[in-house]
Amino acid sequence: MSDFEDISRSSNDADNNAKTLNNEESLVVKESVHENSEESKIETEAPRASSTFQLCKKFKRIKYEIDMQNYRINKLQRELKSKRIPEYKAKEMEQVLKKEMFKLGEMIQTAMDEKRKNKEEDCLWGPISLDNDHNILLNPPKTPSDLSKISGFDEYAYTEILLSDNEKLETDRYKLQECILQQEETNCCLQKQIALLEQQMEKLVKGNQKVAYKMMGGDKTVDYDKLKKELKHYTNVADTLSNNINRMENYLKGLRNELNDLKCVKSNSIIKQDFAQTSTSDQTNACDAKIKELQERYCSLLNEYCQKETEHSKTVDRLKKCFKDKDNSGHEQIETEFLRKESEKLISEIEDYKIMMNELQSQTDLYREKFLKAQEKVEKQKIQLKKLENSNLKIEQQVNEEIKKIKLKFEEKLAELCPFPQKYEESQKELEEAISKIQELEEKLRETSSALTKAKCELKELKERPVKSNKEKYEKLQEEVERLKRNENSLKKTKECLEEKLCSLKSELDVLRKDSAKIITTTKFCAEKNRKILHDQINCLEMELAQCRANSSLSLTEKEEKINDLKNELKLLCNNFNDCQDQIKQLKEQIINITEKPKTEKFSRDLENWMGNLPSKIRSNIPIINLAIPGSHDSCAYAVTKRSKIAPDAEKIVKRLYRFIPCIVRRWAKTQKYSLYEQLENGIRYFDLRVAYNSKDDRIYFTHGVYCEEIIYPFEELFNFLSKHPKEFVILDFQHFYQFSHQHHEQLTNCLLKNFSTMIYERYLHLDDFSSLTLSKALYLHKQIIIIYRHHSYIDKIFFPSYYFVNPWPQTTKVALLERFLDDRLQLRSSQQGYCSQFVLTPTTPFILRRFYSTLKASCAEKVEMNCKAYIEAQKPGVFNDDENPTSNVFLADFVDLNDNDFVKTVVDLNMKLLK
Structure with missing residues (x-):
């Protein structure tokens, strides 16, 4: 509530100042009446001049207070933005400020009515044109400060949000263009007023020259009535000059406020630049150009003000020289004192203007520093964007390399696993061959066993039937039996070896099956993991691609428009340049023809x-x-x-x-x-x-x-x-x-x-x-x-x-x-x-x-x-x-x-x- 109390205090101060001004006005009027009664018939017109001068002084004070109130309003608006006061408090503050502005407008209207009455009483004094300043103060012009209410980007996601934000940016850009056009109109008005001031100053110089010629002895007969009229005219011109200078300062303040609002909008556009890379770069360049133009115009106004100040000082010096050599008569002393007071007041006002101009210069320096800081931020953000692009490229390269590595590993493992089914088939074939051999050996064993049984039966028969002549057969049979036993033993050994081989092959097959199953499961698990990771990365990259494409499509349209504008300007410049070149060539040819033979x-x-x-x-x-x-x-x-x-x-x-x-x-x-x-x-x-x-x-x-x-x-x-x-x-x-x-x-x-x-x-x-x-x-x-x-x-x-x-x-x-x-x-x-x-x-x-x-x-x-x-x-x-x-x-x-x-x-x- 501290800000609200400050506003109320400022309003009370304004009321008190208005009361004091009214009291002073009444006292001044009484004093002027008293002086009229005491002085002679020659001094009948002096009180009217003093009353009009005091009215001008009153106008100046009121305008100064209005300027201070405008300054406070702008300051409070900034504080409201910085502190984020709730809406109901802001509305109360605005109502109080409107009441103050309405009171000031009433005071100005009363002063204007008094001035009109004095004008009816005395037709010799010319009007002091305020150019409808009271209407401007009652209804101040709109500035780009309304643009600061536009909300910035809260979140950034997907292309629909980007499109909506782009529409907001376009509306902001059109509003900025309208504000810049308004500024150009105000600048045109200022230039017209400067031209009027120059005309008035020329009139002043001519009048001063005439007065100096008369006072230095050009005419021995001096018309005091003419001198009084000229002095009154000079006072009126000085008042109009001061009013015009105040008006120019008010316009300058309005321009500065608009510059501040432009910079606020520019800061919002810089925040948006992180999401729309190239859409605001051209806007910042346009704002920079406009700021430079405004600064140049401001410098030109300062130079004109200094020139007018020097001319005013010269006129005061001439008046002093004029009145030094004259007799110290009563009329002249009164007029000189009156002029001295006016000159002192003007000097004090000029000093106030100097202070105001110094303050304005300090504010412009601050604005320049802020502008440079904003430019540095923009450059830093550009560097960050470049770094992000480089990092994205590096990430893409790393992802591609990882994918290649995974593919190579997968191919290597496939190459390792490819011979296993062949080995499995070969081992199965070997098993089948071994089984077939075993079956053949079993058949041979059966045959040998059957042959043995037959031989045993024959031996038994032979033993039962002893035959002397069959000894040789018996020996042969025994040899065959021994041979068959040997064959049987060898077959048993081969059978045992084959059985051992079968067992070893079965164990190897089991181990191979287990290992292959484990390898396949692990490779499948790793491949699925890598697929998920790569799929997520691909989705992220697709999102970024979509965002970048949207940004580029938005920026390309603006770039094309600006490129077309620049092309048109370039064409005009080229045409002008070609015309100048043709003229230069013609002049060169003429010079060569004249000089060189x-x-x-x-x-x-x-x-x-x-x-x-x-x-x-x-x-x-x-x-x-x-x-x-x-x-x-x-x-x-x-x-x-x-x-x-x-x-x-x-x-x-x-x-x-x-x-x-x-x-x-x-x-x-x-x-x-x-x-x-x-x-x-x-x-x-x-x-x-x-x-x-x-x-x-x-x-x-x-x-x-x-x-x-x-x-x-x-x-x-x-x-x-x-x-x-x-x-x-x-x-x-x-x-x-x-x-x-x-x-x-x-x-x-x-x-x-x-x-x-x-x-x-x-x-x-x-x-x-x-x-x-x-x-x-x-x-x-x-x-x-x-x-x-x-x-x-x-x-x-x-x-x-x-x-x-x-x-x-x-x-x-x-x-x-x-x-x-x-x-x-x-x-x-x-x-x-x-x-x-x-x-x-x-x-x-x-x-x-x-x-x-x-x-x-x-x-x-x-x-x-x-x-x-x-x-x-x-x-x-x-x-x-x-x-x-x-x-x-x-x-x-x-x-x-x-x-x-x-x-x-x-x-x-x-x-x-x-x-x-």
Whole structure:
């Protein structure tokens, strides 16, 4: 209940202040009446001025109290949010605050009525415009503080909750946009008021100049009535200025409260960011931009306030100087005292304003600190999200490895158990064989036993019938009996051995059955456990996948909308930039035409025929490998369109990105603006070509990340140009071949020979003349093309291999490293070889991701054009020996059309150094 007591005390204080103000007003009126009775006829208008001034003072005090009440209201709202007071207490507090606001509104209305009465009494004094501040105070404008009542995420589960929360986020975003529009409207109002204040200040300055001129002796006759009117006018203007300043401070406070509410909403959006990863990142960026705009506007208002304060101090000083040299008459003393009091009051008010401005600055510093802390929290949460993603990947890898290990163990155990049934069958077969042998032995025993019984019977008969002649038979029978006994003993032994084997085999079978049963049960139990664990993990991962997909689907729509907005803005900026560039070019041309009048005509005056226009001294004496020749990098990458599909030379990351954002891939794949014929017309004589085979339509295309154009059409343009310009010479450099077989190489060579059979300078006919080939010699031989074919497995007699024309690749994104690389590699050049200097920056994937919405032209080509011009102008073409410093030959670049073909012109004009 402490907060409620504070509110009631503040309301009582406001009532007491109102009573004291009324008492002071009555006393001031009495004093003014008393002074009217005592003073002379000249001072009849002074009490009216004092009463109006005191009314203004009363207005100021009331406005100050209103501002303090608004500050307390905002403070109490924050405390209510922090302490979470119940709803019934909050309603009681709001009712008390509304009563206070209603009382203050009544006080303002009474003051306004008194002011109107005074206005009717005295028409000389102008109205003090409050711009309906009482209506604003009675009905304060709505701010984004209502958004803080929106409840955040309590729980996070399943996709339905995510969808509902997404709808809440969208409503919050629309409300924030409405609040920002309201802020912009208030800023427009403030700017209008500032303009009015500036007009008033200009009037003040003019009036002060007139008064100073009169008071310094411009006119010897002084009209005191005019001076009084001017002083009254100045007091009115000062009052209006103070009112406007108060109004501006109130608007600033409202803006600050809205900023606080925006930050509260932003903190809620940061809490939601744990569950919706990318949906609020764009909102935070928008809020940051709006906060920065508000801070800039606040700083501009501060500067204007300081300027007006200085102007006020200057006016006070001028008034003091004016009244120093005059006579100390009664009227002037009264007026000077009155003005001094007013100036002291104004100074005190200015000091109060300074204190308020310092407080506002401290509050802005606090807001900045809070904003920085919130940014740090966002970055930490992003890092945590990345860590969670990495941990999820590691867990997935571990799960997959464990599954593989379990599969391997299961397969090993199956492999161990597989021979057991075979052994069991083999043992069963052995048992059956042993049983069959035993049965056979038993049959033999039966037969032997029957034979023994027969022999015994015969012996008995023989004993009973003694026969002398049968002794030999008897001996034979005894021998047979002994033999049979031996057989019987051996059979018994074998039977015992077989029985022992049977017992051992039965025991082994029992052991095997028990072991196999145990192993099978344990493996089944472990497999079921692992299946349950893996099933749970798979369910968890599926849930996370569903959540991530939902988040990504929600964020993609917002991203697309913002990307479209940014594209529109970029288009406007590009159009404006192009207009500015055109104007700059026109101005440069005018300046060059005015200042520079070259004595000798440059070779770049006619780029279409620059080789034919070279002097005969250069054409006949200097080889082609020692001329300065402009070339284009990825010459046929101008034909990248919306229909261009991904090519085999693209990296894996580029292929993945092409599925989702093909427009950006095409934007970075395009390296030239001019077509091949336009490049020839603008002086390009060296063409860097990359070729790929498309299996879908069985054709060969030029390529650079995506398929550009079929090879037939540029070759036709080249043939048409060379047939019209017989003195020009061209170098075709086939750098790379993608998805090419021997048949495709033959297809390409046949196409080249078909189009340029008589124009090609053949290698096998002129092997020793390559380093001495000049333009006049080529014209004599009716040859206009050298073809460099950089493929180790396919070497043709007509085309030149790669070691005839060296072409090192810088592979960097910095201009300083590019120039250093070119200098180092140029020193290794041989006098018998051609040489290419690539003035090209090669963007990497991180480089492109940092400049996601840019292009290769803006990020790389223009950078090289701006910084490398002096380096190119310092190069020298010409013949050199191996003991001397090497000279330059071919210069390659992206977007050769920049700055009206400035790159081509500088390279062509380097040949003027050969005349010296």
